[in-house]
Ligand code: SF4
């Protein structure tokens with residue numbers, strides 16, 4: 408076991424942020440209200456300059472889990488546009504594609520048309536509910552592991568470590584005056600930031616067009632100006648937010664921590680410092696001398712040194728804590744070194760902490776997952792997911808919509824028949840051309856139909872049209888009803904003439920002198 412006295416040098420805790428002096432109440436003290444505006448008193452400072460966070464390298468269970476999540480999320484982001492998916496000759500072969508030009512969203516075997524946007528809305532609702540579910544179960548785990556700001560900040564912090572060294576070396580370099588060595592290191596580091604940012608912005612546009620084509624067009628300067636502008640904006644935001652703003656985004660810019668704070672309760676799993684066990688703090692030497700006087704925290708500040716947002720979890724729950732668990736790894740390591748049980752900082756609910764402080768047995772942390780709130784979120788989330796899967800499975804790839812002509816509403820033909828005209832939109836959502844049969848339903852015998860592609864002499868109750876792959880074919884249809892048949896409504900049906908025999912029906916009106 409390592410000698411605790413040889414633990415790495417500690418630094419003083421970061422001074423608490425200065426939020427300014429509370430303003431005196433003008434109601435309670437009108438003189439104070441006047442004094443507040445007196446020129447001799449400068450206004451309270453509302454902005455504090457950012458203090459760079461140089462978090463220390465740490466290894467442990469949570470750090471390894473963070474590595475894994477980073478690897479998976481970055482791989483998904485950069486690789487997905489390159490995955491090919493065979494949909495036949497009439498559809499793009501990119502597995503995930505937002506085809507804005509043709510207004511389609513492709514995701515492997517799923518193809519979403521604009522009129523099916525409710526699937527996208529359903530996915531967004533599921534994503535929001537998923538966040539609620541995760542927050543109620545394991546606190547801000549999204550922020551700690553999977554949020555893009557966290558993932559890219561973590562990546563950039565590894566670049567810092569790779570170029571400038573670990574915490575102490577980075578702090579020294581920060582304080583050092585500008586000179587050739589510092590300029591060279593900074594230039595090298597910022598170049599790596601720039602490459603990562605460029606790759607990030609570049610990967611994004613590949614989701615909106617055929618990736619190999621756009622990739623070569625981009626470098627031969629044949630891509631659209633929108634593509635270059637998008638890459639430019641995303642490169643800049645990644646470079647700035649991931650490279651320089653970092654925890655400022657989580658603490659000041661992102662609304663999600665505020666929403667989450669309202670969603671947490673005493674039964675949510677949080678990264679928590681067990682004050683009852685750690686306090687009062689004292690160095691190992693002091694604790695050895697008077698063991699009954701000190702708690703387990705030896706005030707080594709390792710938990711602060713590894714924190715990516717630079718906060719001290721021992722001060723209680725804070726908006727800056729993204730619950731990444733790195734302070735747990737650091738403190739567990741210290742506890743192992745000084746021979747005390749792990750878990751001085753741990754994932755725990757506030758209820759559990761209180762029970763532990765009273766010396767009571769507490770259930771294992773995973774039991775906090777099974778409570779009414781998380782089960783309700785999970786049930787709603789699962790129900791929406793099941794409904795969407797059912798709707799996806801049950802949808803047909805053939806659709807028909809009908810608009811009757813309003814001007815004129817009907818025409819009286821020489822032989823006394825009444826003619827109405829309609830605009831039909833026949834949708835073929837398959838990636839191959841298909842023959843479709845359009846038929847009349849609910850009209851008296853002798854009713855006929857012809858379209859803009861055939862002569863009225865060839866009128867019949869059924870007509871066949873060919874609809875190209877993945878397209879909507881607009882058909883002008885003329886329907887005649889023999890004289891003396893008062894009809895005011897009927898339906899068009901469309902049936903695919905293939906092995907699937909998909910069918911859709913659209914009801915519409917029939918105008919005649921009788922119905923006026
Ligand atoms: S909580 Fe743990 S890591 Fe943090 S100062 Fe105390 S002993 Fe050190």
Ligand code: SF4
Nearest residue numbers: 714728729731732734
């Ligand atoms: S306090 Fe701990 S859990 Fe919270 S952000 Fe810092 S290292 Fe992560």
